[in-house]
Amino acid sequence: MEIYEGKSIFKGIAIGKIFYYQKGAQQVKREKVEDTAAEKARYEAASAKASEQLQALYEKAVKEVGEANAAVFEVHMMMLEDDDYVSSIVNMIETQNVNAEFAVATTGDNFAEMFSQMDDEYFKARAADVKDITERLISVLGEQETTGDIGDEPVIIVADDLAPSETVQMDKEKLLAFVTRHGSANSHTAILARTMNIPALIGVDIQEEWNGHMAVVDGRSGKLYIDPEEEILTKLKDDRKKEQEARELLSLLKGKEDVTADGKHIKLYANIAGVGDVANVLANDAAGIGLFRSEFLYLEAEDYPDEETQFLAYKRVAETMAGKKVVVRTLDIGADKQVDYFHLDKEENPAMGYRAIRICLDRPEIFRTQLRALIRASAYGEIAIMYPMIISVEEVREIKKIVLSVKKELDERGIPYGNFEQGIMIETPAAVMMSEELAAEVDFFSIGTNDLTQYTLAMDRQNMKLDTMYDPHHPAILKMIKMTIDNGHKGGCWVGICGELGADTTLTETFVKMGIDELSVSPSFVLPVRKIIRETTVK
Amino acid sequence: MKSFNYVITDEVGIHARPAGLLVKEAKKYESAVTIVKGDRKADARKLMMLMSLGVKCGEEITVEVEGADEDAAAAGMEKFFEETL
Numbered sequence: 001m002e003i004y005e006g007k008s009i010f011k012g013i014a015i016g017k018i019f020y021y022q023k024g025a026q027q028v029k030r031e032k033v034e035d036t037a038a039e040k041a042r043y044e045a046a047s048a049k050a051s052e053q054l055q056a057l058y059e060k061a062v063k064e065v066g067e068a069n070a071a072v073f074e075v076h077m078m079m080l081e082d083d084d085y086v087s088s089i090v091n092m093i094e095t096q097n098v099n100a101e102f103a104v105a106t107t108g109d110n111f112a113e114m115f116s117q118m119d120d121e122y123f124k125a126r127a128a129d130v131k132d133i134t135e136r137l138i139s140v141l142g143e144q145e146t147t148g149d150i151g152d153e154p155v156i157i158v159a160d161d162l163a164p165s166e167t168v169q170m171d172k173e174k175l176l177a178f179v180t181r182h183g184s185a186n187s188h189t190a191i192l193a194r195t196m197n198i199p200a201l202i203g204v205d206i207q208e209e210w211n212g213h214m215a216v217v218d219g220r221s222g223k224l225y226i227d228p229e230e231e232i233l234t235k236l237k238d239d240r241k242k243e244q245e246a247r248e249l250l251s252l253l254k255g256k257e258d259v260t261a262d263g264k265h266i267k268l269y270a271n272i273a274g275v276g277d278v279a280n281v282l283a284n285d286a287a288g289i290g291l292f293r294s295e296f297l298y299l300e301a302e303d304y305p306d307e308e309t310q311f312l313a314y315k316r317v318a319e320t321m322a323g324k325k326v327v328v329r330t331l332d333i334g335a336d337k338q339v340d341y342f343h344l345d346k347e348e349n350p351a352m353g354y355r356a357i358r359i360c361l362d363r364p365e366i367f368r369t370q371l372r373a374l375i376r377a378s379a380y381g382e383i384a385i386m387y388p389m390i391i392s393v394e395e396v397r398e399i400k401k402i403v404l405s406v407k408k409e410l411d412e413r414g415i416p417y418g419n420f421e422q423g424i425m426i427e428t429p430a431a432v433m434m435s436e437e438l439a440a441e442v443d444f445f446s447i448g449t450n451d452l453t454q455y456t457l458a459m460d461r462q463n464m465k466l467d468t469m470y471d472p473h474h475p476a477i478l479k480m481i482k483m484t485i486d487n488g489h490k491g492g493c494w495v496g497i498c499g500e501l502g503a504d505t506t507l508t509e510t511f512v513k514m515g516i517d518e519l520s521v522s523p524s525f526v527l528p529v530r531k532i533i534r535e536t537t538v539k
Numbered sequence: 540m541k542s543f544n545y546v547i548t549d550e551v552g553i554h555a556r557p558a559g560l561l562v563k564e565a566k567k568y569e570s571a572v573t574i575v576k577g578d579r580k581a582d583a584r585k586l587m588m589l590m591s592l593g594v595k596c597g598e599e600i601t602v603e604v605e606g607a608d609e610d611a612a613a614a615g616m617e618k619f620f621e622e623t624l
Contacts, residue, residue: 075555123593
């Protein structure tokens with residue numbers, strides 16, 4: 001196995017045989033011509049024919065890569081007719097008595113040289129365009145056709161350089177990747193590779209003897225593997241498969257509804273840990289945010305974040321999501337998430353200690369600041385507020401009392417707010433057992449399967465020794481989820497899952513059949529889960 | 540002769556495609572259209588010379604128009620620059 005590196009133009013993986021592409025040998029000889037008028041006519045005929053070819057290529061490219069990318073051939077046609085280019089060729093034929101091929105080649109070299117001496121990378125790359133039209137003219141004069149023939153099986157094209165016209169002529173079905181020695185990231189060939197989603201490397205020290213060898217182009221790392229070892233081949237094949245699946249999912253499922261084969265709608269939301277993740281939520285087409293971990297505001301800060309800072313963050317997310325639901329979980333700190341300025345004591349058993357809503361109810365000034373920010377943000381979008389680590393009805397009633405007093409305070413100050421839902425995380429066995437009573441108090445439940453699993457199984461999820469025994473599919477967990485859904489529905493709540501289990505596609509069908517209303521998963525899991533939902537039948 | 544100054548706002552500058560359009564536009568008029576950048580000049584009807592000026596985003600050029608239809612040509616060119624470059 002040999003490994004080479006180049007500059008990557010398109011980050012994809014291609015695996016296949018190498019086809020060493022050589023341009024038709026265009027050795028131009030200088031010849032003396034007596035009848036310069038006939039030679040000039042020969043050039044003019046060739047130019048007209050080249051122009052026709054470019055017109056045909058332009059039309060092919062418009063269909064395949066769109067008008068903007070096809071414009072290169074329109075520019076080529078204009079270059080072909082450029083006054084200076086034409087008069088230089090004609091002048092050489094007439095005054096130096098040379099053959100048309102030689103006049104064209106020399107003129108082409110001069111103009112290409114002019115561009116390659118420019119400072120700007122973009123204009124420098126235009127030398128390739130001049131060479132492309134010049135070679136086309138020479139081919140026509142020599143009555144050679146540039147066919148772009150690359151054989152019958154899909155191949156990785158290895159070439160010194162590729163002109164855009166060659167790239168477009170090649171059969172796209174058989175084109176796995178390009179590897180070239182020359183060319184720039186700004187060249188039209190590079191742009192075409194990106195548009196056609198073809199992995200491409202430039203600046204590789206290519207060798208003719210590679211022809212026919214197996215190779216892998218890894219556009220992510222810019223590496224080219226010749227005769228790859230089995231291990232690497234297997235890994236890259238696997239990566240390529242995942243990449244293809246992801247791309248297919250995207251094109252197939254973006255914009256599609258989250259609805260089962262028999263018509264039940266599921267709310268498929270995404271989990272985020274900060275304002276910066278919102279773009280990812282939209283890119284993956286989630287219908288809302290099912291878990292906005294507000295801790296990040298506290299973890300990133302040096303001191304308690306004030307109301308205004310929090311308000312702006314919540315408002316920004318609500319506005320960006322433009323009317324889609326944004327479920328914000330109030331501060332869930334303690335246990336494995338520590339913040340210096342809270343000055344929390346070191347605990348023997350922090351997972352079961354002073355954390356989350358327990359801190360908020362004990363230190364209401366912190367809680368009220370966050371609630372004020374959240375409730376104010378509800379005027380700008382579909383905010384819902386979710387409370388973590390609930391174990392009793394009394395806690396919920398106390399929270400609701402605080403919420404009422406915050407609203408009253410805002411009313412008195414004349415600060416607007418909208419309607420917002422309130423819900424709780426179901427992540428303690430106690431909350432599951434009390435779910436019937438709790439459902440009467442709130443609008444929704446969201447099951448936090450990570451904590452629920454560790455508390456139900458009495459197993460520390462951060463203890464590596466327990467990894468093999470820690471079973472999130474334990475029937476006890478599934479029974480708890482079922483119980484939560486049933487009791488939630490009885491009390492008029494919608495019920496979702498925002499823990500890791502929500503993204504476990506082997507359980508998606510089970511949850512949907514149990515009657516789950518919402519699943520909130522990491523943005524990258526939205527489309528894989530959507531796929532399963534759409535294949536599932538409830539009845 | 541008429542002339543006007545223009546600052547290029549297109550992010551790549553007078554690159555291949557707009558240069559091609561510029562040539563087409565200039566050819567509509569009888570008047571000679573010249574693009575001046577610093578101490579260099581290019582005939583706006585000549586694509587390669589025009590591109591060889593290497594005009595980039597943010598650079599100021601002067602467009603000179605001279606000939607029988609110079610009023611219409613200057614107005615047409617100015618409109619073209621504003622819309623395209």
